[in-house]
Amino acid sequence: MAVAEKIKGFMEKSSWIRKMFEQGTLLKAQHGPDRVYDFSLGNPNVEPPEAVHQALEKCLREKKAALHAYMPNAGYPATRKAIAGFLTREHGLAFSEKEVVMTCGAAGALNVVLKALLNPGDELIVLSPYFVEYLFYIDNFQGVPKVVATGPDFQPDLSAIEQVLSPKTKAILINSPNNPTGKVYGASAISGLAELLTQYSRKFGQAIYLISDEPYRKIVYDQVEVPSIFQAYSESILVTSYSKDLSLPGERIGYLAVHPQAPDKGDLIEAMTFTNRILGFVNAPALMQWILPELQGLTVEVALYQKKRDLFYQALTRMGYELIKPEGAFYLFPKSPLPDDVAFVQALQEELILTVPGTGFGSPGYFRIAYCVPDATIENSLPGFEKVIKKFT
Amino acid sequence: MAVAEKIKGFMEKSSWIRKMFEQGTLLKAQHGPDRVYDFSLGNPNVEPPEAVHQALEKCLREKKAALHAYMPNAGYPATRKAIAGFLTREHGLAFSEKEVVMTCGAAGALNVVLKALLNPGDELIVLSPYFVEYLFYIDNFQGVPKVVATGPDFQPDLSAIEQVLSPKTKAILINSPNNPTGKVYGASAISGLAELLTQYSRKFGQAIYLISDEPYRKIVYDQVEVPSIFQAYSESILVTSYSKDLSLPGERIGYLAVHPQAPDKGDLIEAMTFTNRILGFVNAPALMQWILPELQGLTVEVALYQKKRDLFYQALTRMGYELIKPEGAFYLFPKSPLPDDVAFVQALQEELILTVPGTGFGSPGYFRIAYCVPDATIENSLPGFEKVIKKFT
Numbered sequence: 001m002a003v004a005e006k007i008k009g010f011m012e013k014s015s016w017i018r019k020m021f022e023q024g025t026l027l028k029a030q031h032g033p034d035r036v037y038d039f040s041l042g043n044p045n046v047e048p049p050e051a052v053h054q055a056l057e058k059c060l061r062e063k064k065a066a067l068h069a070y071m072p073n074a075g076y077p078a079t080r081k082a083i084a085g086f087l088t089r090e091h092g093l094a095f096s097e098k099e100v101v102m103t104c105g106a107a108g109a110l111n112v113v114l115k116a117l118l119n120p121g122d123e124l125i126v127l128s129p130y131f132v133e134y135l136f137y138i139d140n141f142q143g144v145p146k147v148v149a150t151g152p153d154f155q156p157d158l159s160a161i162e163q164v165l166s167p168k169t170k171a172i173l174i175n176s177p178n179n180p181t182g183k184v185y186g187a188s189a190i191s192g193l194a195e196l197l198t199q200y201s202r203k204f205g206q207a208i209y210l211i212s213d214e215p216y217r218k219i220v221y222d223q224v225e226v227p228s229i230f231q232a233y234s235e236s237i238l239v240t241s242y243s244k245d246l247s248l249p250g251e252r253i254g255y256l257a258v259h260p261q262a263p264d265k266g267d268l269i270e271a272m273t274f275t276n277r278i279l280g281f282v283n284a285p286a287l288m289q290w291i292l293p294e295l296q297g298l299t300v301e302v303a304l305y306q307k308k309r310d311l312f313y314q315a316l317t318r319m320g321y322e323l324i325k326p327e328g329a330f331y332l333f334p335k336s337p338l339p340d341d342v343a344f345v346q347a348l349q350e351e352l353i354l355t356v357p358g359t360g361f362g363s364p365g366y367f368r369i370a371y372c373v374p375d376a377t378i379e380n381s382l383p384g385f386e387k388v389i390k391k392f393t
Numbered sequence: 394m395a396v397a398e399k400i401k402g403f404m405e406k407s408s409w410i411r412k413m414f415e416q417g418t419l420l421k422a423q424h425g426p427d428r429v430y431d432f433s434l435g436n437p438n439v440e441p442p443e444a445v446h447q448a449l450e451k452c453l454r455e456k457k458a459a460l461h462a463y464m465p466n467a468g469y470p471a472t473r474k475a476i477a478g479f480l481t482r483e484h485g486l487a488f489s490e491k492e493v494v495m496t497c498g499a500a501g502a503l504n505v506v507l508k509a510l511l512n513p514g515d516e517l518i519v520l521s522p523y524f525v526e527y528l529f530y531i532d533n534f535q536g537v538p539k540v541v542a543t544g545p546d547f548q549p550d551l552s553a554i555e556q557v558l559s560p561k562t563k564a565i566l567i568n569s570p571n572n573p574t575g576k577v578y579g580a581s582a583i584s585g586l587a588e589l590l591t592q593y594s595r596k597f598g599q600a601i602y603l604i605s606d607e608p609y610r611k612i613v614y615d616q617v618e619v620p621s622i623f624q625a626y627s628e629s630i631l632v633t634s635y636s637k638d639l640s641l642p643g644e645r646i647g648y649l650a651v652h653p654q655a656p657d658k659g660d661l662i663e664a665m666t667f668t669n670r671i672l673g674f675v676n677a678p679a680l681m682q683w684i685l686p687e688l689q690g691l692t693v694e695v696a697l698y699q700k701k702r703d704l705f706y707q708a709l710t711r712m713g714y715e716l717i718k719p720e721g722a723f724y725l726f727p728k729s730p731l732p733d734d735v736a737f738v739q740a741l742q743e744e745l746i747l748t749v750p751g752t753g754f755g756s757p758g759y760f761r762i763a764y765c766v767p768d769a770t771i772e773n774s775l776p777g778f779e780k781v782i783k784k785f786t
Contacts, residue, residue: 271404
């Protein structure tokens, strides 16, 4: 067999996702792409702030020598310094460039972090619903995922987490604002988690790291605050990207940051700089690194996403869908009116509506709607959503 | 321990490299960076062709919608199609975009390929001297490297390769023009290798893949031809990047291509598109993908590198260094006048000359000089090279 058995297995197991994707492609071919309401992908439709292109144009105009050359594997010191300055303001803690490693997006950062941390068999706690790719990332390094369901409000369930903590627990990975729920983990959840990790780190005589995947940190509504993990817990690692807040997902630019007072900070950063290299990332794309110092704190127009959320949330609620109101990101995660979420998503497909079953996020019985699409797509899809829920209730 | 044991071990084992690097940094701090002759890094000093920036500026001026958005994990179809067209002309075989996957450089491509191919314990043949990172990449997927030394002229030694071929052999990885030797593997070596692999694939009842890492393909001198692996062998996979031929190493843009007649082509491409995703690369940087269709076949001014090669090769030969004349890339790989190459490299450091011991490439007794530096650096370093060889002969 040409392809490695594990990869073959992964692909077969996820073949239903591919089948749905293929059905979607087929529907678009049959009915025209504009007649199909595609809510299946988290591909931001809001354009980057104008400042991004201004910075790119300026950078090209000034044409520094070695603009596209290799730089240290951790990234340009000036870029890391600018980010450290931003983190200092954002988290009220003094960061230096030594705590920041530039990465190929948050996905790259997460792999770099896990490769540096995980021995084969080490356990990593993941909260469901979780971002689809996490289990693959953990498996890349022979880690063992311990999936813990969040509560009915999608907040971390501390007592359920406590039950899986063990001497093999290397870290817990959280994602807030959350994909797929849009939930922001609250201040009490984060401080409770920090207390729990402190207690069990002491009990087991080794640090349990808190890894926080925060690419949606800036996409929040109604002045919701995303609590700072750095304020809460010293053995914490942030991974993030500019994919959503600057709408640059295709450019693969992000970073990781380690708590300035993490006891093993030096070792960790050195190891992550090394894993960034040996995983084949080598460094984050150079041109994007050059422009970042000018773009710290900038965000796409979040109000545009909020309008979509309000429109969609209100309409679905009115129709009888059960869902929590997202506080951030650009996803809705309603309960599936049918117990079988895959069947329900297929019923939506008959109305030319593409969504993703909750099963893919470790939460069967729900489905995800990505609303980072034109308003008209949302509006025109509503009759279809209504027709399908009426069929089943 | 915070850092995974294996990573800690890797870092300790390569601590002598870091120590040398730190000595180099120290020397630059003490004497000023201009007084230190740094030949340790393969960071191209020739600027990209003007067309690269013209294409970038045009792309930004035309500002397509979703310029920086996610695209299919394999890359933009138009980019892959342009590359397929180039490969068709270059290799005299009809390629389509279906055989091309865009990657974060050749390093990203290699990891994507190895993740898709290797079961734990599968063997991969590597020829020494080899690019330093190969052993890490193979270990990333629990592959087992089988290192086979090349002959005295740095050409593949077919009978030595035949001796390690086994039912566990999944592939052989070659790199030509070679880093660190600058050697181009000749047409007879490639056709001999193809015959051997065909014979043993049949014998073991499973394909042995030929993976060719060719980022220096365009950096060749004296009209040397780099033989086409695609012409020689159908179960072959090319990995490459624009890091050297367009001087864009910091941008992490490259691709992999599978032979159009490889029997498992469909499975392989699907698997590699998937591993590109789950390794956290997700896709190759978008902006660089946009400009590639306009840049196919373009190359930096190779004559500038050739001039450096000639200058350096002639001067070192005259001094009594033993070395082959490189046919491509931008490295010299002389014999170390001392049996202990690390000691010799340290002796060069005393003359403020930074090079890398052959030990790092699996070939003790040699040392590598990267001559992608200003001509003046080469010229000014020559008295130091002469002084050190005189000391030991």
